[in-house]
Amino acid sequence: MGNSQNKNVPKRRTENVYNVTPPTPFMTEEEFFKTWYIWKNDFLLFKRTLIGTNSDKQQWGNMLLNLMGPIGQNIHSTFTFNLQSEKENIDILIQKFDEYYIFSERKKLPLENVYEYINDLELMIKEKNITNGEELIRKKILTEINKHQFTNAANNVIPTFVFSSDFNKLTLKEIAFIWKLYTDSDNCTRCDGIHSPEKCPSLGKQCSKCNEWNHFSKRCPTNYINNCYYCGGNHIYRKCPAFNEICTKCQKKNHFKWKCQSIQIPQCRFCGLSHAANRSLCSAKNNICSNCKLMGHIPSRCNKRFHANRLQNLS
Ligand SMILES: [Zn+2]
Ligand SMILES: [Zn+2]
Ligand SMILES: [Zn+2]
Ligand SMILES: [Zn+2]
Ligand SMILES: [Zn+2]
Ligand SMILES: [Zn+2]
Known part of the structure; x- marks a missing residue:
């Protein structure tokens, strides 16, 4: 709906008009983590009752921050926003507080394995009994990935990939696979570590798997698959990220859609x-x-x- 904002419209008074009472400020951050969903529902009820008198998203954002008190405002100060106008937008704020409630300040660490990180997010969702978990994880990942790098990496496996239309069609495992493509691409093929050239710790060492020299067993060619038929990646034998995944193209198991043979x-x-x-x-x-x-x-x-x-x- 074209609801253009008119700055000249006088602000209407919203207080004391109805009997619904707003929720009270949080006393501690612990209380926030214990009661956020209940608190949010009280707030949304309060907002719904008054929305007829005021639909300004910025003013509602301010109202939320005031009602949450200093605890909420401190949490708010840790958020990052793409646009200045999002800082007080009620819809964005609710989403950010939801995310904070579920994931705290968890972010992928620079050298952390992408699959393990996403696994961790899934566990956090499970602990809190949240139903639309996958959607929330997707939104969370969106705040952490670089769209340009992600698109470049995705084009390796899906040449026609366009971020805006195709990101949401990816499964979490497919997202992890592509994310890993541009974060872990420099791992050494002999030791799987990251180091400067000529400094490989496997040089002069014998592999315990094949008895050949100059590679570690975890990167042993007998144990390692390059350009896997099922996922398209390089990984240890039997550690295919597409294992047990359902292809979104043909609904059959154990491959990613870009490796679909149907x-x-x-x-x-x-x-x-x-x-x-x-x-x-x-x-x-x-x-x-x-x-x-x-x-x-x-x-x-x-x-x-x-x-x-x-x-x-x-x-
Ligand atoms: Zn190495
Ligand atoms: Zn070997
Ligand atoms: Zn594979
Ligand atoms: Zn017919
Ligand atoms: Zn048909
Ligand atoms: Zn398929």
Whole structure:
């Protein structure tokens, strides 16, 4: 809705109009962590009751910070914002406080393994019994990755990848895979560590796996897969990140979508869309055609109508 902000509109008084009382300030940060969801619901109820009199997102953001008191304001001072105008936007603030409540100040450390980090976030979600966890983790990751670097890395496996439209179609494992592509790309192929050239600690050492020299067993060619058939990455044998993952293209297990071998139908004769050659993936599978009353196709793909049209055209 085009709700252009007009700065000249006088601010309306919102206090003392209704009986709903706003929540009281937090006394400690511990209290914030114990009661944030209840507190937030009280606040949103209060806001809903008064929203008819004031819908200004900045003013509501200010109201939130005032009601939270110094504890909330201290937490607020640790947030980073892309735009100055987001600093007091109520919708953004609620999202940031949710994120803080769930993940505290957890961020991926520079050398931390991406998979382990995301795993940790998933555990945090589980501990707090939150239902839309995957969405929250996705939002959290969005605040930490570099969109430009991520897009460049993604283009290695998905040449057509466009951040704005494709990021949300990735599974968390696929996100981790791509994120890792540009954060861990310099690991040494002999020792898996990071060091300056000629300083590899494996030089002069014998591998315990194959008895060859100058590499560690964790990077032993007998134990290490390059350009994996299932994920497209390089990793230790049996440590494929795509293991147990469901491909978003064909719904089969154990590979990422960019390694999908299933045949794509460009234009399905039942639904008219493009999807993997698997009848169970057809969006018209359970559709009852309004034209012929049979199940399994959409009316524009109905044979009966086709004949009817032909007859019409002939007459
Ligand atoms: Zn090395
Ligand atoms: Zn070896
Ligand atoms: Zn793999
Ligand atoms: Zn697939
Ligand atoms: Zn179809
Ligand atoms: Zn039909």
